[in-house]
Amino acid sequence: MCGIVGYIGNQNAAPILIEGLSRLEYRGYDSAGIAVLGSRGPQVFRRVGRVRDLDASLPRRLAGKVGIGHTRWATHGPATEENAHPQTSEDGRISVVHNGIIDNAATLRERLDAKGVKFSSETDTEVIAHLIARSEAPTLEGAVLDVLSRITGTYAIAVLDERHPDRLVVARNGSPLILGVGDHEMFVASDLSALVRHTTSVVHLDDGELATVTATEFRTFSKDEENTAKIPTTIDIDFEDVGLAGYRHYMRKEILEQPTTIERMLRGRLDERFGTARLDGLNLGPRELRWFRRVKILGCGSAYYVGQMGAAMIEELARVPADAEPASEFRYRNPIVEPDTLYVAVSQSGETADTAFAVQEVKRKGGQIVGLVNVVGSTIARECDGGVYLHAGPEVAVASTKALTHMGIGFALLALCLARVRDLSIADGQRIITGLRSIPGQIEEILTGEPGIAKIAAGLAGAQSLFFVGRVRGFPVAREGAQKLKEVSYLHAEAYQTSELKHGPLALICESLPTVAIVPDDELTDRNLAALQQIVARKGPLVVVTHPGVAIGDPAVPAITVPKNERELDPILLTVPLQLLAYHAALALGHDIDKPRNLAKSVTVE
Numbered sequence: 241m242c243g244i245v246g247y248i249g250n251q252n253a254a255p256i257l258i259e260g261l262s263r264l265e266y267r268g269y270d271s272a273g274i275a276v277l278g279s280r281g282p283q284v285f286r287r288v289g290r291v292r293d294l295d296a297s298l299p300r301r302l303a304g305k306v307g308i309g310h311t312r313w314a315t316h317g318p319a320t321e322e323n324a325h326p327q328t329s330e331d332g333r334i335s336v337v338h339n340g341i342i343d344n345a346a347t348l349r350e351r352l353d354a355k356g357v358k359f360s361s362e363t364d365t366e367v368i369a370h371l372i373a374r375s376e377a378p379t380l381e382g383a384v385l386d387v388l389s390r391i392t393g394t395y396a397i398a399v400l401d402e403r404h405p406d407r408l409v410v411a412r413n414g415s416p417l418i419l420g421v422g423d424h425e426m427f428v429a430s431d432l433s434a435l436v437r438h439t440t441s442v443v444h445l446d447d448g449e450l451a452t453v454t455a456t457e458f459r460t461f462s463k464d465e466e467n468t469a470k471i472p473t474t475i476d477i478d479f480e481d482v483g484l485a486g487y488r489h490y491m492r493k494e495i496l497e498q499p500t501t502i503e504r505m506l507r508g509r510l511d512e513r514f515g516t517a518r519l520d521g522l523n524l525g526p527r528e529l530r531w532f533r534r535v536k537i538l539g540c541g542s543a544y545y546v547g548q549m550g551a552a553m554i555e556e557l558a559r560v561p562a563d564a565e566p567a568s569e570f571r572y573r574n575p576i577v578e579p580d581t582l583y584v585a586v587s588q589s590g591e592t593a594d595t596a597f598a599v600q601e602v603k604r605k606g607g608q609i610v611g612l613v614n615v616v617g618s619t620i621a622r623e624c625d626g627g628v629y630l631h632a633g634p635e636v637a638v639a640s641t642k643a644l645t646h647m648g649i650g651f652a653l654l655a656l657c658l659a660r661v662r663d664l665s666i667a668d669g670q671r672i673i674t675g676l677r678s679i680p681g682q683i684e685e686i687l688t689g690e691p692g693i694a695k696i697a698a699g700l701a702g703a704q705s706l707f708f709v710g711r712v713r714g715f716p717v718a719r720e721g722a723q724k725l726k727e728v729s730y731l732h733a734e735a736y737q738t739s740e741l742k743h744g745p746l747a748l749i750c751e752s753l754p755t756v757a758i759v760p761d762d763e764l765t766d767r768n769l770a771a772l773q774q775i776v777a778r779k780g781p782l783v784v785v786t787h788p789g790v791a792i793g794d795p796a797v798p799a800i801t802v803p804k805n806e807r808e809l810d811p812i813l814l815t816v817p818l819q820l821l822a823y824h825a826a827l828a829l830g831h832d833i834d835k836p837r838n839l840a841k842s843v844t845v846e
């Protein structure tokens with residue numbers, strides 16, 4: 241949720257730090273700061289608001305070739321200048337930026353207080369700065385190690401010390417940190433997007449690992465001071481992918497990118513001849529795939545809703561019992577982890593702490609877990625036993641769109657693999673493959689309907705509250721539709737099974753409560769249409785998302801028609817117009833679409 245950058249090399253650090261921070265702003269954005277070390281000693285600048293406000297407040301000539309920066313999403317203490325990072329020691333010698341939460345900060349603070357240390361913020365991070373400054377270890381590395389042995393919690397930290405201007409010392413535990421290797425310069429970041437402009441050669445730190453970074457080299461080591469030999473890997477990411485490319489909002493850019501990114505995702509993964517998918521990264525052969533008797537999907541937020549779609553696909557195609565559960569709840573109910581269950585963690589960022597903890601819980605109990613993850617090399621991707629990379633490219637808007645359709649497709653591929661080692665025929669497998677191949681073109685078609693969807697969205701934007709309803713395959717679509725709308729438009733939106741309307745929610749239906757109903761052309765169409773009559777009879781405004789040929793009956797009801805695919809894959813396509821609906825409702829309401837209030841792109845704390 242917060243972002244870290246660091247630089248050491250032969251260029252002026254400040255512009256590089258500011259540029260990196262603006263790339264990370266989507267992770268957290270209530271305040272920002274940098275510390276730069278030059279001939280005038282360490283200089284720290286912090287500001288409430290956006291990175292551009294910080295940039296505007298910097299002195300023209302800010303010299304210094306080493307520095308750290310941070311963009312914050314408040315956890316400990318409100319968003320004030322004092323609470324922004326970098327946090328410093330009393331004498332200003334040590335500057336620290338930190339992502340995560342230090343669990344024992346209050347106790348450590350009391351102890352430091354008793355020793356007369358003057359605190360200038362309410363953050364847990366400040367404790368780290370004071371402790372490093374007070375350490376008697378002769379090296380910065382020693383002092384950081386000293387402190388790490390005293391703190392508990394999750395962190396990624398970068399430390400700048402006036403006494404050691406030739407280096408940054410960084411550490412990771414439960415919050416991502418990456419080193420970028422340049423030519424006589426090195427970068428540090430919590431997220432690849434802050435690095436890609438400068439280098440594609442990166443080193444992912446592991447939990448419990450530290451690094452010393454100088455302009456020309458890096459050394460990684462463990463908390464026991466053992467060197468951990470790390471070789472940089474080359475990342476396959478295009479700098480253009482992380483820019484706005486002329487669009488006003490990342491959310492719209494990412495919605496419109498879907499046909500291209502999906503085509504890329506499918507490349508080389510479809511086996512027409514045998515009607516199956518090629519997912520080598522799963523590290524599971526046919527015998528192992530055949531062995532699982534159950535599938536349990538774990539994810540948070542939208543990833544959980546797509547997980548529900550995925551569970552339905554797996555049950556329908558492979559006839560293996562499957563369900564999805566919010567990863568945030570999983571480990572707290574002492575879950576029964578079965579050896580013949582395949583666990584699947586699903587996450588765009590690969591850094592969502594709740595999902596990462598669920599992965600660890602499964603592994604601790606001897607379960608087998610694979611990941612459906614977008615960000616290559618992320619924590620969840622690395623912790624799983626195998627997985628399917630989503631290849632959606634960088635997703636910057638907080639509200640996830642393209643990554644979700646990619647998750648849907650990832651589940652379809654996984655379902656195919658599980659199904660074809662069981663009873664799904666080659667012909668049925670080929671039917672699904674043909675369906676998958678049609679998705680990019682069908683999404684193009686949906687996107688051409690954007691003006692009509694925008695009009696409907698502008699109409700809905702005036703409502704106080706909305707329902708999204710769907711049945712069976714359509715229900716996760718409705719849930720995700722409601723989630724997207726509330727995330728960016730702040731309209732109250734709830735999802736219900738259409739069948740459940742009569743068991744309670746119907747009491748709320750009236751002229752001022754619109755319902756968006758998902759009505760696919762499937763075995764439940766007639767029942768769906770009948771249920772909608774209950775809404776019409778109570779004068780509830782309706783919008784229907786449906787397939788060609790479904791007779792809604794009332795020409796006055798606005799309909800968004802989505803091309804028909806195979807029934808198992810329809811939910812993927814049905815979610816696309818709901819992305820546009822949420823986007824245009826937020827646009828009509830004048831909200832900050834890419835950075836909705838109170839939310840962060842990847843929630844790296846519990």
Ligand code: G6P
Pocket residue numbers: 540541542543586587588589590591592595638639640839840841842843
């Ligand atoms: C946050 C975001 C949600 C997202 C969820 C899971 O809560 O606000 O939009 O769905 O995290 O993110 P992940 O990166 O794990 O898919």
